[in-house]
Amino acid sequence: MTTLTPVLTRNWDQADSFTLDGYGEYAAAKKALGMDPDAVIQAVKDSGLRGRGGAGFPTGMKWGFIPQGDGKAHYLVVNADESEPGTCKDIPLMMANPHALVEGVIIASYAIRANHAFIYIRGEVLHVIRRVQAAVREAYEKGYLGADIFGSGYDLELVVHSGAGAYICGEETALLDSLEGYRGQPRLKPPFPAVAGLYASPTVVNNVESIASVPSIIANGADWFAGMGTEKSKGFGIFSLSGHVTRPGQYEAPLGITLRELLDMAGGIREGHELKFWTPGGSSTPIFTAEHLDVPLDFESVGAKGSMLGTRALQIFDETTCVVRAVLRWTEFYAHESCGKCTPCREGTYWLKQVLKRLEKGQGAEEDLATITDIADNILGRSFCALGDGATSPIHSSVKQFRDEYLKHFEIGGCPFDPAASTVWGSK
Numbered sequence: 001m002t003t004l005t006p007v008l009t010r011n012w013d014q015a016d017s018f019t020l021d022g023y024g025e026y027a028a029a030k031k032a033l034g035m036d037p038d039a040v041i042q043a044v045k046d047s048g049l050r051g052r053g054g055a056g057f058p059t060g061m062k063w064g065f066i067p068q069g070d071g072k073a074h075y076l077v078v079n080a081d082e083s084e085p086g087t088c089k090d091i092p093l094m095m096a097n098p099h100a101l102v103e104g105v106i107i108a109s110y111a112i113r114a115n116h117a118f119i120y121i122r123g124e125v126l127h128v129i130r131r132v133q134a135a136v137r138e139a140y141e142k143g144y145l146g147a148d149i150f151g152s153g154y155d156l157e158l159v160v161h162s163g164a165g166a167y168i169c170g171e172e173t174a175l176l177d178s179l180e181g182y183r184g185q186p187r188l189k190p191p192f193p194a195v196a197g198l199y200a201s202p203t204v205v206n207n208v209e210s211i212a213s214v215p216s217i218i219a220n221g222a223d224w225f226a227g228m229g230t231e232k233s234k235g236f237g238i239f240s241l242s243g244h245v246t247r248p249g250q251y252e253a254p255l256g257i258t259l260r261e262l263l264d265m266a267g268g269i270r271e272g273h274e275l276k277f278w279t280p281g282g283s284s285t286p287i288f289t290a291e292h293l294d295v296p297l298d299f300e301s302v303g304a305k306g307s308m309l310g311t312r313a314l315q316i317f318d319e320t321t322c323v324v325r326a327v328l329r330w331t332e333f334y335a336h337e338s339c340g341k342c343t344p345c346r347e348g349t350y351w352l353k354q355v356l357k358r359l360e361k362g363q364g365a366e367e368d369l370a371t372i373t374d375i376a377d378n379i380l381g382r383s384f385c386a387l388g389d390g391a392t393s394p395i396h397s398s399v400k401q402f403r404d405e406y407l408k409h410f411e412i413g414g415c416p417f418d419p420a421a422s423t424v425w426g427s428k
Contacts, residue, residue: 002253002254002256002257004253004265005228005236005252005254006252007216008093008097008100008209008212008213008238008252009093009096009097009238009250011096011097012092012096012097012250017097018095018096018098018099018131019138020099020135020138020142023097023100026099026144026215028103028107028218029103029106029144029149029215029218030150031218031219032106032107032111033106033150033152033154037110037111037112037113038111040111040218041060041063041111041112042060043060043218043222044060044214044217044222045058045060045061046222046223046226047217047222047225047234047235048222048225048226048234049210049213049214049217049234049235050234050235052207052208052210052237052238052311053079053206053207053208053209053311054207054281054284054308054311056299059210059214062204062206063108063111063112063204065192065194065195066112066113066202066204067194067202068113070202072201072202073114073115073199074112074113074114074115074201074202074203075116075118075197075198075199075201075204076109076112076116076117076203076204076206077117077118077120077197077205078105078117078118078120078205078206078207078208078211079170079172079205079206079207080120080132081121081122081163081167081169082122082170082311083122083165083167083169083337084167084170084282084284084311084313084390085283085315085329085330085333086240086242086279086282086283086313086314086315087240087310087311087313088242088250088313089209089238089240089250089311089313090207090208091125091128092250093209093212093238094131094132095127095128095131098131098132098134098135099135099138101135101208101211101212102132102135102144103214103215104211104212105117105156105158105211106144106149107218108204108206108211108214109156110154110156112202112204114156115155115156116158116159117157117158118158118160118179118198119132119136119158119159119160119161120163120175120178120179121161121162121163122163122165123163123165124165129160132160133160136158136160163175164178166184166339167387168184168186168337168339168385169184171186171385171386171387172193172205173187173189173197173385174186174187174339174385175205176197176198176203176205180198180199185339186339186385193205209237213225213235228254229254229256229298230254230255230256230298230300230301232298232299233255233298233299233309234255235254236252236254236255237252237253237254237255238250238251238252238312239251239252239253239257239262239312239314240311240314241262241263241314242315242316243278244269244275244316244317244320244321244422245263245266245267245268245269246270246271247265247266247267248266251265255298255309256296256297256298256301257296257297258293258294258296258297259278259280259288259292259297259314260293260294262297262314263275263316269316269318273318273320274319275289275293275317275318276289276290276317276318276319276321276323277289277317277321277323277398277401277402278292278314278315278316278317279307279313279314280295280297280302280307280308280309280310280314281302281307281309281310281311281312281313282310282315283313283315283330283390283393283394284310284386284389284391284393284394285307285308285309285310285390285393286307286308286393286396286397287323287393287394287397287398287401288305289401306397307393307397318422320417320418320426321417322360322405322415322416322417322422323398323401323405323406324359324360324402324405324406324409325360325415325419326394326398327356327395328353328356328359328360330394331394332353334387334388334391335350335352335391337387338350338388338391342382342383342384344378344382344383344388345383345384345385345387345388345391348375348379348383348391349379349388349391352375352391352395355371355372355375359372359409359410360409360415361409361414362410362412362414362415363410364409364410365410366407366410369399369403369406372395373395373396373399376391376392376395376396377392379391380392
């Protein structure tokens with residue numbers, strides 16, 4: 001039985017967890033600033049830390065891509081624009097433990113030789129923005145930010161930037177355009193941000209959890225971190241359980257834990273019901289069913305079963321849930337949040353929504369299943385960024401796993417499920 005490994009969530013139950021007094025004196029940052037920057041990058045590489053924002057790209061390798069001695073300013077940008085349905089780990093992390101993020105920013109910025117860093121937070125979460133701003137202010141007051149940090153001669157300015165609530169700004173290049181004051185739309189790559197990112201200068205864009213994990217690696221050593229998880233997916237991560245589960249919440253555990261184990265910790269599916277389907281990494285990942293309960297939740301194992309680990313947003317649905325309705329709701333989100341820059345995503349998500357609406361009302365025909373899979377095929381791999389690809393995941397996987405449920409809708413001329421049964425008040 002895998003056990004929880006509270007590191008980032010260790011002090012969440014303390015009343016002062018979000019303050020400097022409750023967090024500590026940035027010992028990891030002090031240690032890092034006494035090291036050679038390349039040694040810091042190597043430590044992160046040796047730890048095996050992979051990006052916690054969904055893609056799982058090796059963090060230390062990304063830092064190593066920044067060209068040195070180029071005479072340009074370097075920037076670190078923290079992507080805190082968490083907006084995907086089901087994904088809910090970075091927001092509580094910033095609320096309960098913002099100083100882990102700020103300390104991680106100092107270490108990462110020092111490693112890539114950046115003197116300016118930004119934390120880009122989605123605009124709807126004003127309480128989180130204020131919490132992070134307060135943490136940054138505390139760090140400045142203690143001399144952990146600004147000029148000559150810890151007497152090392154290293155200077156760093158950190159800006160907390162509020163977005164305007166666009167899901168597309170979670171895509172790193174759209175985020176950079178937004179930071180520069182433009183409409184948030186993805187850029188053509190190459191060039192990649194490591195070469196020409198913010199203000200056309202070398203830039204590292206990392207997720208909140210990725211950066212917040214760095215202080216513990218520096219403090220405890222790369223081997224400590226690499227000793228958890230699996231061979232290729234090392235370390236720990238926050239698994240977000242939501243939906244029809246007895247105790248939803250954040251469960252910090254080594255990568256490779258299974259949903260069966262997490263459900264045991266969370267009290268199982270709500271009383272009197274059974275698991276029907278779930279997402280391993282948020283709404284943009286192909287759905288799993290009960291047969292996948294024992295799949296190790298690491299990048300390789302989940303990928304081998306046809307889905308993606310993503311942000312470890314485990315949305316749990318029991319037998320009262322209509323798959324067609326759930327997929328429709330996700331598709332409405334993607335159609336609304338498409339930035340409109342490329343035709344496959346702009347037009348494709350719109351038409352997916354229209355056909356799914358018809359299907360959910362029982363007004364469709366079997367040919368419509370071929371239509372929505374054909375539309376999804378024409379979006380996948382052809383859109384400007386991963387938003388379009390993500391929108392196709394629930395389409396393809398739900399038609400494959402629950403084709404009979406789609407057919408049932410137009411066989412009876414409506415939805416066979418009571419929409420109230422899947423709600424909290426319909427749990428009994």
